[in-house]
Amino acid sequence: MDPRPVLVVGASGQLGTRIVQQLAAAGRPVRAMVRPTSMHAHLRRPGVELVEADLMRPETLGAACRGAGAVIATANAVAPTHGSSFDAVDDRGYVDLMRACANHHCGRFVLVSVPVTAHDDAVPLFRTKRLIERRLADSGLEHAVLRAGPFMDDWFALIGSALPTRGDAAPLVARRWPFLQRFVGATGQLIDRHGIALVPGHAATRHAFIAIEDVAAALIAAVDHPVLQNATRDLAGPAMLSWGEVAALFAEVLGRPVRVLGVPGAVFRLQQRLMQPFSTAAANIMGLNWLAATTLPVAQDGTLKLLGISPVDARRFLQSKAALAA
């Protein structure tokens, strides 16, 4: 194993934090890239080197990349703070990051991406992920790309519960982006307080939900796995679950009924169009919900098994959260 540190770009995020924690717990040297404004106190632990850099300030990236044996990149501007935007972070920022990685001969560049849909161009996050993937393939850098299904930790929270965020040091829903905070303030506990799961699409819409701890483990395994050298693979959770089945699991774990209230995809698409002139980031959130109103195509091709990971299923995920203090 390469003794050089693994650089985590996006280390203060929800997934990034889990990657740092898992690398440190495994005794692997890890360099966590944070911004001066990042909430990162929880990352301070033995074995974790903190480096300050910003994808919007290319001159800072050399110091982050120098001496890195591999890079795992999760940074994104879905819930933007401190001036981040898709253009600045996911587009130009990743170009600058790849250049710095090439200049400093970093090892494999591991990217977390999203599934390919027929509408990628219509939603900023999906559009920029495709752009990064293409640039990475053309960059000459050794790389691995994992296109993950929807995260249980995020989507199970966004449909109306605080349960999935228990024990999480950096949940997405806590990011200080006013639009997100208003949304979470209005709907964040609909399941917990009223037994209503507010979902994009129908109760029958299915997704390959995956737990963040499994995504983190897969990205770490992708650093060294020979089959993933310059490969792109889908990363599906253990089962295709409908929103109705997710609501039934909440009901089982909470011990009271939970019903699904579906919002048609067309409503999100309309909101995306209305918000676009005012906020690309808010429009992106609506676009993500529009895409999630139909099943996201994630191949069930055994990537987790290939990487030696036994995934957490949704029941165990919720049960383990319920066992933690609120």
Ligand SMILES: NC(=O)c1ccc[n+]([C@@H]2O[C@H](COP(=O)([O-])OP(=O)(O)OC[C@H]3O[C@@H](n4cnc5c(N)ncnc54)[C@H](OP(=O)(O)O)[C@@H]3O)[C@@H](O)[C@H]2O)c1
């Ligand atoms: N949620 C899903 O269902 C899903 C599914 C498939 C793939 N994914 C992908 O998985 C990843 C999720 O990562 P996550 O949960 O860690 O995201 P997150 O919680 O939203 O965190 C975003 C991270 O990006 C960093 N960042 C933003 N602007 C930056 C800049 N200018 N320079 C450097 N870093 C910057 C943030 O740093 P600050 O703290 O300083 O802002 C933070 O560390 C994303 O790439 C997403 O596209 C998600």
